[in-house]
Amino acid sequence: MALLLQSGAAFAEQPTRSAGSVAQALEGKPAAATAPAPLSLNLDQAIALGLGRSLALRNSSLALAESRAVQGLARARFMPKLDLVGLGTYAQVGTDVGFISNLPAIGDLNFDLGGDGYAVVQNTFVNVGLALTMPLIDFGRGPLQQAARAGVQAAEAEQREQQRRTRFAIQSAYLNAQLAESLIPVWESALQVSTRLLSDARAIRREGLAARIDTLQAEALVETDRQGLAEAQSQREVALSALARNLNLPPEQVISLSEPLRPLPAWTLSLSASLAQALAEDRPALEALEQQRRAQQAQVKVARAGALPQVGLLLGGGINGDWLNVPVLNTTPRVGVNGSQGPDLPTLSTSGNASGSFYDWGIVISLRQPLFDGGLTRESVALARRRAEQGEVALELARQTITQQVETFYAAHQASGPQMRAAAAAAAAGAEAVRDALLRYRAGVAPITELLIAQRNLQAARSAEATAIHRWNISRAGLELETGSGLAQESVPSSL
Numbered sequence: 001m002a003l004l005l006q007s008g009a010a011f012a013e014q015p016t017r018s019a020g021s022v023a024q025a026l027e028g029k030p031a032a033a034t035a036p037a038p039l040s041l042n043l044d045q046a047i048a049l050g051l052g053r054s055l056a057l058r059n060s061s062l063a064l065a066e067s068r069a070v071q072g073l074a075r076a077r078f079m080p081k082l083d084l085v086g087l088g089t090y091a092q093v094g095t096d097v098g099f100i101s102n103l104p105a106i107g108d109l110n111f112d113l114g115g116d117g118y119a120v121v122q123n124t125f126v127n128v129g130l131a132l133t134m135p136l137i138d139f140g141r142g143p144l145q146q147a148a149r150a151g152v153q154a155a156e157a158e159q160r161e162q163q164r165r166t167r168f169a170i171q172s173a174y175l176n177a178q179l180a181e182s183l184i185p186v187w188e189s190a191l192q193v194s195t196r197l198l199s200d201a202r203a204i205r206r207e208g209l210a211a212r213i214d215t216l217q218a219e220a221l222v223e224t225d226r227q228g229l230a231e232a233q234s235q236r237e238v239a240l241s242a243l244a245r246n247l248n249l250p251p252e253q254v255i256s257l258s259e260p261l262r263p264l265p266a267w268t269l270s271l272s273a274s275l276a277q278a279l280a281e282d283r284p285a286l287e288a289l290e291q292q293r294r295a296q297q298a299q300v301k302v303a304r305a306g307a308l309p310q311v312g313l314l315l316g317g318g319i320n321g322d323w324l325n326v327p328v329l330n331t332t333p334r335v336g337v338n339g340s341q342g343p344d345l346p347t348l349s350t351s352g353n354a355s356g357s358f359y360d361w362g363i364v365i366s367l368r369q370p371l372f373d374g375g376l377t378r379e380s381v382a383l384a385r386r387r388a389e390q391g392e393v394a395l396e397l398a399r400q401t402i403t404q405q406v407e408t409f410y411a412a413h414q415a416s417g418p419q420m421r422a423a424a425a426a427a428a429a430g431a432e433a434v435r436d437a438l439l440r441y442r443a444g445v446a447p448i449t450e451l452l453i454a455q456r457n458l459q460a461a462r463s464a465e466a467t468a469i470h471r472w473n474i475s476r477a478g479l480e481l482e483t484g485s486g487l488a489q490e491s492v493p494s495s496l
Contacts, residue, residue, distance in 0.1 A: 036252065036253050036254075038255070038256060040256045040258045041258060042257075042258045043259055045258075046170055046247060047170050047174075049247055050166065050170040050246055051166060053248040053249075054166045054246075055248055060159040064158075066155075067152045068152055070151060071145075071152050073148075074144050074147070074148035075145060077141075078141045078145075081133045081134070083130070084129075085127075085129050085130070086128045086129075087125070087126070088124075088125065088127070089123075089124070090123070091103060091106055091122070091123050092120065092123075093106060094118070094119070094121075095118075095121070096117065098110060098112060098119070106121065106123045111329070116330075117329075117330050117331040119330070121325075122327065123324050124322070127318055127321075128318055129317055129318020129360075130316065130318065131315070131316040132315040133312065133313065133314050134312065134313045135311075136311040136313050138305070139304075140301075140302050140308075142301075143299070143301035143302045147296075147298035147299050147302065150295035151292075151295050153287075153291040154287075154289075157285075157288035160284035161285045161288060164484060167480075168478065169246050170246050171480075173239070173243040173245075174243055174257070175470055176239045176243075177239035177240050177243050177257055178257060178259065178260070178261040178473075179261060179466055179467065179469075179470040180232065181257055181260075182260070182261035182469075183235070183466055184233060186462040186466065187229035187232050187459075188229060189462075191222065191225040191226060193455055194221040194225045194455065195222055196438075197448075197451060198215070198218040200218075200438075200441070201214045201217075214448040217448055217452060218448065225459075240255055240257075261466060261469055264477075266413075267413050267476050269479075269483070271407070274406050274410055274479060274482070275403060275407075277485065278406045278482040278484075279402060279403070283402070283484070284484075285402070286395065289394055289395040290395060292391055293388065293391035296388040297391075299388070300381060300385055302384070303380035303381040303383070304377070304381055306376070306377040307373075307377040309369040310369075311365065311366070311367050312366045313363070313365055313366075314364040314366065315361075316361065316362055316364075317359070319357060320357060320358050321356075321357040322356055323354075324353060325351075325352075326351055328349070328351065329351060329352065330349050331350075405482050406479065408478075409476075409479045410475070410479065412478075413479065415471075416471045416472035416475060419471070420469055423461055423467075427458065427461040427462045430458030437454040437455075
């Protein structure tokens with residue numbers, strides 16, 4: 001085929017590199033230069049390399065890990081909780097009334113201080129224990145765990161779908177680069193012919209056998225072909241840059257294509273079979289939406305559980321220690337004489353202390369039954385229902401979109417075969433027409449306009465042939481994306 005960038009023999013002789021060697025080349029550090037070695041990739045190598053380095057796939061893996069963490073949180077919410085609890089207090093109180101009450105760290109004490117007595121009381125209290133809490137009845141437990149499981153399954157399906165999309169993105173970028181690469185020889189060939197035509201026009205004009213307009217038209221054709229070649233070269237750089245970004249390569253990495261533009265094997269499934277496979281129950285995109293819908297339906301039950309009773313258990317026990325110290329205790333005793341109060345005796349100053357420990361334990365069963373929450377439960381249920389309905393609509397929209405995509409790719413693939421055959425025939429006829437018109441022009445039989453038209457038709461036919469092959473390949477890759485088919489298709493258009 002005229003559009004192959006290199007012959008089959010040259011392509012067979014080119015050394016191939018596995019995906020592993022490509023990865024090693026990326027990770028290796030050249031001894032003499034800081035820039036990485038250039039990479040020459042075929043389509044399979046590009047796909048293998050891109051899938052291993054894709055940021056989109058890495059992001060989907062992180063989303064899956066997040067969903068699993070959410071599932072773990074939902075499970076842990078209803079597990080028993082065992083806590084170590086402790087309390088320590090210290091208090092010092094000075095009193096001259098002999099009575100201490102309502103102090104949390106000391107409690108109630110009573111001293112007989114006499115008339116002008118005074119006391120200082122110091123108390124240290126320490127408590128260490130264990131507290132076990134366990135939900136016994138919670139109607140939100142099952143739905144919440146169900147929603148978490150559905151979220152994990154949705155994330156797993158989304159990861160598989162992302163792998164499909166990433167593969168298609170790499171294929172599309174590679175095929176676009178192939179198209180841009182294949183148009184460069186087309187413009188180079190056109191420039192060679194137009195340059196030769198300009199040389200002939202100038203030579204004929206020097207002999208006085210051609211008008212000045214022939215030379216001007218030939219010069220305009222040369223400049224047009226130079227412009228087209230420059231644009232094709234620019235598009236190749238843009239396409240290679242897009243491919244490098246899809247492969248997540250460093251900016252300084254230079255890549256090239258080792259496969260020329262050529263048609264991939266034809267798609268053998270019928271439209272109905274393609275649609276059935278694309279809309280199958282195991283389609284990751286549909287499965288992800290289905291699991292999300294189930295999670296939203298479970299959230300409706302979670303919202304309803306807010307109005308249902310909850311029963312919990314609390315079991316606690318511990319050891320307590322108390323140290324009471326009275327460093328200052330001044331008392332002024334009195335002596336009574338014949339029933340009447342006598343004089344005060346000398347003040348006595350003493351001190352004392354006491355300590356002890358005890359244990360305690362207990363069980364509490366709690367019941368919570370919401371009676372009125374201001375409509376919070378009702379509105380939460382309504383919100384969850386609306387989201388579940390949106391999930392159903394999203395699932396149906398996804399089916400419609402997939403159907404449209406399959407039909408579009410299938411129609412484009414079916415049309416590309418005749419387009420490739422017609423473009424190839426037009427290119428072959430155009431090449432003959434250019435040769436004949438050039439001979440007729442040199443002989444002075446035909447005007448230069450005839451030759452210009454033939455050359456433009458040839459360039460357009462070759463560009464159309466490359467575009468048709470690119471459309472054929474892209475549509476087939478799109479069908480692979482939608483159906484997930486990796487079957488080896490062996491039929492190729494007979495004319496190619």
